[in-house]
Amino acid sequence: MTAMIESVANDVRVGQPIPTRNIAARVSWSWLGAIPYFAFTTLFMLIPVAYLFIGAFQNQQGEFTFANLIDLTSPNIAASYWLSIRLSFASAAIGTIAGLLLAYAVIMGGLPSWLRHAFTTFSGVASNFAGVPLAFAFIATLGRLGLVTIILKQVFGIDLYASGFTLYSFWGLALTYLYFQLPLMLLVITPAVEGLKPEWREAAQSLGANRAQYWLEVGLPVLTPSVLGCFLLLFANAFGTLATVIALTGSNFSVVPIVLFQQIRGNVLYNPNLGYAIAFGMVVIMVLSNTLYLVLRARAERWQK
Secondary structure (H helix, E strand, C coil): CHHHHHHHHHHHHCCCCCCHHHHHHHCCCHHHHHHHHHHHHHHHHHHHHHHHHHHHCECCCCCECCHHHHHCCCHHHHHHHHHHHHHHHHHHHHHHHHHHHHHHHHHHCCCCHHHHHHHHHHHHHHCCCCCHHHHHHHHHHHCCCCHHHHHHHHHCCCCCCCCCCCCCCHHHHHHHHHHHHHHHHHHHHHHHHHCCCHHHHHHHHHCCCCHHHHHHHHHHHHHHHHHHHHHHHHHHHHHCCCHHHHHHHCCCCCCHHHHHHHHHHCCCCCCHHHHHHHHHHHHHHHHHHHHHHHHHHHHHHHHHC
Protein backbone atom coordinates (compact mmCIF):
# COMPACT_ATOMS: atom_id res chain seq x y z
CA MET A 1 0.00 0.00 0.00
CA THR A 2 2.88 2.40 0.81
CA ALA A 3 4.54 1.67 -2.53
CA MET A 4 1.27 2.36 -4.33
CA ILE A 5 0.85 5.74 -2.60
CA GLU A 6 4.43 6.72 -3.42
CA SER A 7 3.88 5.75 -7.07
CA VAL A 8 0.74 7.91 -7.28
CA ALA A 9 2.58 10.84 -5.65
CA ASN A 10 5.38 10.56 -8.18
CA ASP A 11 2.89 10.56 -11.02
CA VAL A 12 1.29 13.72 -9.64
CA ARG A 13 4.65 15.46 -9.33
CA VAL A 14 5.70 14.71 -12.91
CA GLY A 15 2.31 15.68 -14.27
CA GLN A 16 1.30 12.21 -15.47
CA PRO A 17 -2.34 11.07 -15.22
CA ILE A 18 -3.16 8.88 -12.23
CA PRO A 19 -3.94 5.31 -13.34
CA THR A 20 -7.27 4.95 -11.52
CA ARG A 21 -7.91 1.48 -12.88
CA ASN A 22 -4.58 0.25 -11.59
CA ILE A 23 -5.32 1.71 -8.15
CA ALA A 24 -8.71 -0.02 -8.08
CA ALA A 25 -7.09 -3.27 -9.16
CA ARG A 26 -4.48 -3.05 -6.43
CA VAL A 27 -6.99 -2.39 -3.61
CA SER A 28 -8.09 -5.63 -1.97
CA TRP A 29 -11.77 -5.94 -1.23
CA SER A 30 -11.48 -9.30 0.51
CA TRP A 31 -11.99 -7.61 3.89
CA LEU A 32 -15.65 -7.12 2.98
CA GLY A 33 -16.18 -10.76 3.87
CA ALA A 34 -15.52 -9.91 7.53
CA ILE A 35 -18.38 -7.40 7.70
CA PRO A 36 -21.06 -9.99 8.67
CA TYR A 37 -18.79 -11.26 11.45
CA PHE A 38 -18.19 -7.80 12.90
CA ALA A 39 -21.88 -6.97 12.57
CA PHE A 40 -22.88 -10.17 14.36
CA THR A 41 -20.29 -9.59 17.10
CA THR A 42 -21.44 -6.02 17.62
CA LEU A 43 -25.15 -6.87 17.74
CA PHE A 44 -25.01 -10.01 19.85
CA MET A 45 -21.92 -9.49 22.03
CA LEU A 46 -20.70 -5.92 22.34
CA ILE A 47 -24.08 -4.17 22.56
CA PRO A 48 -25.58 -6.69 25.06
CA VAL A 49 -22.47 -6.52 27.27
CA ALA A 50 -22.60 -2.71 27.21
CA TYR A 51 -26.32 -2.88 28.05
CA LEU A 52 -25.60 -5.18 31.01
CA PHE A 53 -22.78 -2.96 32.20
CA ILE A 54 -24.98 0.14 32.16
CA GLY A 55 -27.95 -1.64 33.74
CA ALA A 56 -25.79 -3.04 36.55
CA PHE A 57 -25.11 0.53 37.74
CA GLN A 58 -28.74 1.71 37.57
CA ASN A 59 -31.80 1.20 39.70
CA GLN A 60 -35.29 0.59 38.32
CA GLN A 61 -35.79 4.35 37.98
CA GLY A 62 -32.68 4.65 35.80
CA GLU A 63 -30.61 6.42 38.46
CA PHE A 64 -26.91 5.66 38.99
CA THR A 65 -26.22 3.36 41.95
CA PHE A 66 -23.76 0.82 43.34
CA ALA A 67 -26.50 -1.01 45.22
CA ASN A 68 -26.76 -3.79 42.65
CA LEU A 69 -23.08 -4.66 42.91
CA ILE A 70 -23.27 -4.48 46.72
CA ASP A 71 -26.24 -6.89 46.62
CA LEU A 72 -23.99 -9.48 44.93
CA THR A 73 -22.47 -10.07 48.38
CA SER A 74 -25.85 -11.04 49.87
CA PRO A 75 -25.93 -14.62 51.26
CA ASN A 76 -28.25 -15.99 48.56
CA ILE A 77 -26.34 -14.62 45.56
CA ALA A 78 -22.89 -15.26 47.04
CA ALA A 79 -23.93 -18.87 47.75
CA SER A 80 -25.08 -19.30 44.14
CA TYR A 81 -21.73 -18.01 42.85
CA TRP A 82 -19.85 -20.35 45.18
CA LEU A 83 -22.03 -23.30 44.13
CA SER A 84 -21.47 -22.57 40.43
CA ILE A 85 -17.72 -22.20 40.97
CA ARG A 86 -17.50 -25.51 42.86
CA LEU A 87 -19.64 -27.34 40.32
CA SER A 88 -17.70 -25.92 37.38
CA PHE A 89 -14.38 -26.66 39.06
CA ALA A 90 -15.32 -30.27 39.84
CA SER A 91 -16.63 -31.06 36.36
CA ALA A 92 -13.71 -29.25 34.70
CA ALA A 93 -11.10 -31.02 36.84
CA ILE A 94 -12.57 -34.49 36.23
CA GLY A 95 -13.12 -33.73 32.55
CA THR A 96 -9.54 -32.46 32.15
CA ILE A 97 -7.91 -35.51 33.71
CA ALA A 98 -10.19 -38.06 32.06
CA GLY A 99 -10.05 -36.26 28.71
CA LEU A 100 -6.25 -36.13 28.77
CA LEU A 101 -6.06 -39.87 29.44
CA LEU A 102 -8.63 -40.52 26.70
CA ALA A 103 -6.69 -38.36 24.23
CA TYR A 104 -3.50 -40.24 25.05
CA ALA A 105 -5.25 -43.57 24.50
CA VAL A 106 -6.84 -42.45 21.22
CA ILE A 107 -3.73 -40.81 19.75
CA MET A 108 -0.89 -42.92 21.11
CA GLY A 109 -2.72 -46.13 21.91
CA GLY A 110 -2.34 -47.65 18.46
CA LEU A 111 -6.04 -47.50 17.59
CA PRO A 112 -7.09 -47.98 13.97
CA SER A 113 -7.57 -44.74 12.07
CA TRP A 114 -11.30 -45.38 11.53
CA LEU A 115 -11.84 -45.78 15.27
CA ARG A 116 -9.90 -42.62 15.98
CA HIS A 117 -12.03 -40.71 13.47
CA ALA A 118 -15.14 -42.17 15.10
CA PHE A 119 -14.01 -40.85 18.51
CA THR A 120 -13.37 -37.41 17.03
CA THR A 121 -16.73 -37.29 15.22
CA PHE A 122 -18.64 -38.40 18.29
CA SER A 123 -16.80 -35.86 20.43
CA GLY A 124 -17.77 -33.06 18.06
CA VAL A 125 -21.44 -34.02 18.44
CA ALA A 126 -21.40 -34.80 22.19
CA SER A 127 -19.60 -31.58 23.13
CA ASN A 128 -22.64 -29.65 21.86
CA PHE A 129 -25.26 -32.00 23.32
CA ALA A 130 -26.80 -30.26 26.35
CA GLY A 131 -30.03 -28.82 27.66
CA VAL A 132 -33.30 -30.72 27.87
CA PRO A 133 -32.23 -33.69 25.65
CA LEU A 134 -29.15 -34.31 27.82
CA ALA A 135 -31.17 -34.08 31.04
CA PHE A 136 -33.78 -36.51 29.69
CA ALA A 137 -31.07 -38.93 28.55
CA PHE A 138 -29.53 -39.04 32.03
CA ILE A 139 -32.93 -39.35 33.74
CA ALA A 140 -33.74 -42.29 31.47
CA THR A 141 -30.31 -43.82 32.21
CA LEU A 142 -29.47 -43.00 35.83
CA GLY A 143 -32.78 -41.77 37.26
CA ARG A 144 -34.61 -43.72 39.94
CA LEU A 145 -36.24 -45.81 37.23
CA GLY A 146 -33.44 -45.42 34.72
CA LEU A 147 -32.16 -48.33 32.66
CA VAL A 148 -28.72 -48.54 34.29
CA THR A 149 -30.20 -48.06 37.77
CA ILE A 150 -32.62 -50.97 37.29
CA ILE A 151 -29.96 -53.26 35.75
CA LEU A 152 -27.54 -52.60 38.61
CA LYS A 153 -30.27 -53.30 41.18
CA GLN A 154 -31.84 -56.40 39.62
CA VAL A 155 -28.77 -58.05 38.10
CA PHE A 156 -25.91 -57.04 40.40
CA GLY A 157 -27.83 -56.21 43.57
CA ILE A 158 -26.48 -52.64 43.68
CA ASP A 159 -29.03 -50.01 44.70
CA LEU A 160 -27.52 -46.65 43.73
CA TYR A 161 -30.13 -44.52 45.45
CA ALA A 162 -30.12 -46.59 48.63
CA SER A 163 -26.35 -46.08 48.85
CA GLY A 164 -26.78 -42.29 48.80
CA PHE A 165 -26.33 -41.48 45.11
CA THR A 166 -28.88 -39.28 43.39
CA LEU A 167 -28.80 -37.76 39.96
CA TYR A 168 -30.36 -34.56 41.29
CA SER A 169 -27.44 -33.63 43.55
CA PHE A 170 -24.10 -31.86 43.22
CA TRP A 171 -22.23 -34.93 42.00
CA GLY A 172 -25.16 -35.97 39.85
CA LEU A 173 -24.95 -32.65 38.02
CA ALA A 174 -21.17 -32.92 37.80
CA LEU A 175 -21.58 -36.36 36.23
CA THR A 176 -24.09 -34.96 33.75
CA TYR A 177 -21.73 -32.12 32.82
CA LEU A 178 -19.03 -34.67 32.02
CA TYR A 179 -21.03 -35.81 29.01
CA PHE A 180 -20.12 -32.62 27.16
CA GLN A 181 -16.98 -31.73 29.12
CA LEU A 182 -15.09 -34.94 28.33
CA PRO A 183 -15.47 -34.82 24.52
CA LEU A 184 -14.70 -31.10 24.51
CA MET A 185 -11.45 -31.82 26.34
CA LEU A 186 -10.61 -34.52 23.80
CA LEU A 187 -11.12 -32.11 20.90
CA VAL A 188 -9.14 -29.26 22.42
CA ILE A 189 -6.18 -31.23 23.83
CA THR A 190 -5.69 -33.45 20.75
CA PRO A 191 -3.51 -30.92 18.84
CA ALA A 192 -1.27 -30.50 21.90
CA VAL A 193 -0.81 -34.26 22.32
CA GLU A 194 -0.14 -34.64 18.62
CA GLY A 195 2.44 -31.85 18.92
CA LEU A 196 4.70 -33.97 21.14
CA LYS A 197 7.55 -34.65 18.75
CA PRO A 198 8.92 -38.21 18.51
CA GLU A 199 12.43 -36.72 18.54
CA TRP A 200 11.91 -35.64 22.14
CA ARG A 201 11.13 -39.19 23.22
CA GLU A 202 14.05 -40.57 21.24
CA ALA A 203 16.41 -38.01 22.75
CA ALA A 204 15.21 -38.85 26.26
CA GLN A 205 15.62 -42.57 25.64
CA SER A 206 19.12 -42.04 24.24
CA LEU A 207 20.01 -40.32 27.52
CA GLY A 208 18.76 -43.30 29.49
CA ALA A 209 15.29 -42.07 30.49
CA ASN A 210 12.44 -44.57 30.77
CA ARG A 211 8.82 -43.85 29.86
CA ALA A 212 7.88 -42.48 33.28
CA GLN A 213 10.89 -40.18 33.36
CA TYR A 214 10.11 -38.94 29.85
CA TRP A 215 6.57 -37.97 30.84
CA LEU A 216 7.61 -36.41 34.15
CA GLU A 217 10.54 -34.44 32.73
CA VAL A 218 9.47 -33.71 29.15
CA GLY A 219 5.91 -34.67 28.19
CA LEU A 220 3.89 -33.27 31.09
CA PRO A 221 5.88 -30.00 31.40
CA VAL A 222 5.27 -29.33 27.69
CA LEU A 223 1.58 -30.22 27.98
CA THR A 224 0.98 -28.33 31.23
CA PRO A 225 0.10 -24.93 29.64
CA SER A 226 -2.30 -26.64 27.24
CA VAL A 227 -3.87 -28.74 30.00
CA LEU A 228 -4.35 -25.72 32.27
CA GLY A 229 -5.81 -23.75 29.37
CA CYS A 230 -8.23 -26.57 28.61
CA PHE A 231 -9.23 -26.69 32.28
CA LEU A 232 -10.09 -22.98 32.19
CA LEU A 233 -12.05 -23.47 28.97
CA LEU A 234 -14.04 -26.33 30.55
CA PHE A 235 -14.60 -24.24 33.67
CA ALA A 236 -16.07 -21.38 31.62
CA ASN A 237 -18.14 -23.84 29.60
CA ALA A 238 -19.72 -25.31 32.72
CA PHE A 239 -20.15 -21.98 34.51
CA GLY A 240 -22.67 -20.67 31.99
CA THR A 241 -24.77 -23.84 31.71
CA LEU A 242 -28.45 -23.19 32.41
CA ALA A 243 -30.82 -25.37 30.41
CA THR A 244 -29.35 -28.66 31.65
CA VAL A 245 -29.66 -27.65 35.31
CA ILE A 246 -33.24 -26.40 34.95
CA ALA A 247 -34.33 -29.47 33.00
CA LEU A 248 -32.69 -31.85 35.49
CA THR A 249 -33.40 -30.23 38.87
CA GLY A 250 -35.89 -27.47 38.14
CA SER A 251 -35.11 -24.28 40.06
CA ASN A 252 -34.15 -26.13 43.27
CA PHE A 253 -30.42 -26.08 42.51
CA SER A 254 -29.55 -22.40 42.72
CA VAL A 255 -26.58 -21.96 40.42
CA VAL A 256 -25.86 -18.45 39.15
CA PRO A 257 -27.72 -18.76 35.80
CA ILE A 258 -30.90 -19.84 37.63
CA VAL A 259 -30.67 -16.93 40.10
CA LEU A 260 -30.13 -14.61 37.13
CA PHE A 261 -33.17 -16.06 35.38
CA GLN A 262 -35.29 -15.57 38.52
CA GLN A 263 -34.28 -11.91 38.80
CA ILE A 264 -35.03 -11.08 35.16
CA ARG A 265 -38.05 -13.29 34.40
CA GLY A 266 -39.36 -14.31 37.84
CA ASN A 267 -42.63 -13.17 39.41
CA VAL A 268 -41.35 -13.01 43.00
CA LEU A 269 -37.68 -11.95 42.80
CA TYR A 270 -38.17 -9.64 39.82
CA ASN A 271 -35.31 -7.10 39.78
CA PRO A 272 -33.84 -6.72 36.28
CA ASN A 273 -31.04 -4.40 37.34
CA LEU A 274 -29.84 -6.85 39.98
CA GLY A 275 -30.02 -9.50 37.26
CA TYR A 276 -27.82 -7.29 35.07
CA ALA A 277 -25.31 -7.07 37.93
CA ILE A 278 -25.34 -10.86 38.32
CA ALA A 279 -24.80 -11.25 34.57
CA PHE A 280 -22.03 -8.67 34.71
CA GLY A 281 -20.31 -10.73 37.43
CA MET A 282 -20.60 -13.82 35.23
CA VAL A 283 -19.10 -11.91 32.30
CA VAL A 284 -16.15 -10.85 34.46
CA ILE A 285 -15.49 -14.46 35.53
CA MET A 286 -15.81 -15.71 31.94
CA VAL A 287 -13.49 -12.98 30.62
CA LEU A 288 -10.85 -13.82 33.23
CA SER A 289 -11.09 -17.55 32.46
CA ASN A 290 -10.90 -17.10 28.70
CA THR A 291 -8.09 -14.54 28.95
CA LEU A 292 -5.98 -16.94 31.01
CA TYR A 293 -6.86 -19.68 28.51
CA LEU A 294 -5.60 -17.58 25.59
CA VAL A 295 -2.39 -16.72 27.46
CA LEU A 296 -1.70 -20.37 28.26
CA ARG A 297 -2.55 -21.44 24.72
CA ALA A 298 -0.08 -18.91 23.31
CA ARG A 299 2.56 -20.23 25.69
CA ALA A 300 1.83 -23.81 24.64
CA GLU A 301 2.09 -22.89 20.95
CA ARG A 302 5.54 -21.39 21.54
CA TRP A 303 6.67 -24.63 23.15
CA GLN A 304 5.40 -26.69 20.23
CA LYS A 305 7.05 -24.64 17.47
